[in-house]
Amino acid sequence: LFESQHEDENDVxxxxxxxxxxxxxxxxxxxxxxxxxxxxxxxxxxFLAGFYDPTAKTITFYQGVS
Incomplete structure (x- = not known):
């Protein structure tokens, strides 16, 4: 999974x-x-694999993740 600043609303x-x-x-x-x-x-x-920037449309993998 990727961490992101993106927010979403989901019905429970x-x-x-x-x-x-x-x-x-x-x-x-x-x-x-x-x-x-x-x-x-x-x-x-x-596991948290990295960071996704939805504005720039880029993915940065965290150290140790390939």
């Missing part, structure tokens, strides 16, 4: 599920920890 009825957004390093650690236990990561966990 359109939100079906809750998710968790974590920094990339934490996401990688959670994957590693789950793999050590023979498990997989839950489908509702995502």
């Amino acid at each position: 009825q359109t939100i079906a599920y809750k998710c968790e957004v974590v920094p990339h390093a934490q996401y990688k650690k959670q994957i590693s920890d789950a793999a050590k236990k023979g498990e997989t990561l839950k489908a509702n966990i995502f």
